[in-house]
Amino acid sequence: MDTKKTIIILGSSSGIGSRIIQYLPKNYEIILVYGSKKPDNFNKHKMIKLNFNKISNLEKGLKRIKIKNQKIIILNLASRKIDKLSNNISIKDLKETFNINTFAFLKIIQYFLPTMMKNKWGRVINFSSTGGAEGEIGTLLYTSSKNASHSMVKVMSKEFAQFDITFNTINLGNFNTGLYKKLDLRKRNKIIEKIPSKKTGDFKDIYNAINFLIQTPYATGSVVNVDGGYTAK
Ligand SMILES: NC(=O)c1ccc[n+]([C@@H]2O[C@H](COP(=O)([O-])OP(=O)(O)OC[C@H]3O[C@@H](n4cnc5c(N)ncnc54)[C@H](OP(=O)(O)O)[C@@H]3O)[C@@H](O)[C@H]2O)c1
Numbered sequence: 001m002d003t004k005k006t007i008i009i010l011g012s013s014s015g016i017g018s019r020i021i022q023y024l025p026k027n028y029e030i031i032l033v034y035g036s037k038k039p040d041n042f043n044k045h046k047m048i049k050l051n052f053n054k055i056s057n058l059e060k061g062l063k064r065i066k067i068k069n070q071k072i073i074i075l076n077l078a079s080r081k082i083d084k085l086s087n088n089i090s091i092k093d094l095k096e097t098f099n100i101n102t103f104a105f106l107k108i109i110q111y112f113l114p115t116m117m118k119n120k121w122g123r124v125i126n127f128s129s130t131g132g133a134e135g136e137i138g139t140l141l142y143t144s145s146k147n148a149s150h151s152m153v154k155v156m157s158k159e160f161a162q163f164d165i166t167f168n169t170i171n172l173g174n175f176n177t178g179l180y181k182k183l184d185l186r187k188r189n190k191i192i193e194k195i196p197s198k199k200t201g202d203f204k205d206i207y208n209a210i211n212f213l214i215q216t217p218y219a220t221g222s223v224v225n226v227d228g229g230y231t232a233k
């Protein structure tokens with residue numbers, strides 16, 4: 001039986017995505033899904049361009065993904081973060097954020113679920129942030145869409161556990177990429193002060209959490225915080 005794995009990375013061009021690809025096992029078939037920026041330096045992998053904001057076109061794009069192996073892993077790093085106070089949010093902001101952070105994610109899972117069920121194996125890992133989950137000021141769009149996708153993960157973990165298909169969320173703290181990297185030194189130091197481990201995360205730690213969830217069928221419906229103790233209660 002073919003036990004090799006295919007990993008589909010949604011949002012592979014993200015700051016985090018482009019840093020974790022290097023840690024993936026060499027025997028994985030890697031499929032990189034991106035929105036507008038083709039990931040650099042990974043030409044040996046299959047790449048698929050898909051606009052998550054165009055939900056009705058997604059299925060057509062997904063048909064271009066041809067998978068060799070029976071074991072499918074989906075990592076969802078695609079994300080839209082518009083910071084606005086709640087009174088300034090438009091319906092367009094809501095639609096765009098939910099299309100990218102929530103609806104496209106569900107649509108893509110629905111597309112691969114029949115194959116995962118047939119093969120009695122699947123791993124779905126969604127990424128969110130510890131800051132976002134806390135609901136900080138100005139993050140209504142990001143927080144509500146990420147929490148909605150986390151709720152979907154919880155429900156699906158129960159619906160498909162009998163098929164050895166697991167659904168989990170990894171909540172990330174601060175890593176030296178994306179929005180954090182754009183902050184000035186004073187703001188970055190202020191954040192570091194609040195993190196018990198007094199540093200940003202190592203990208204290898206993210207891969208270790210991913211690997212744990214891939215290798216552990218009994219871990220489903222869980223939230224793994226990789227945040228240096230930021231949200232420890
Ligand atoms: N960076 C951090 O420290 C941090 C902290 C906490 C949580 N996280 C979580 O980790 C994940 C990655 O974060 P990041 O900061 O590395 O992200 P990022 O650099 O902002 O990248 C966002 C990703 O989403 C994709 N995307 C956006 N709009 C899209 C669209 N319309 N269609 C298809 N793809 C689209 C982008 O693709 P294109 O650029 O190709 O369009 C890109 O790959 C997110 O889920 C985020 O919530 C990150």
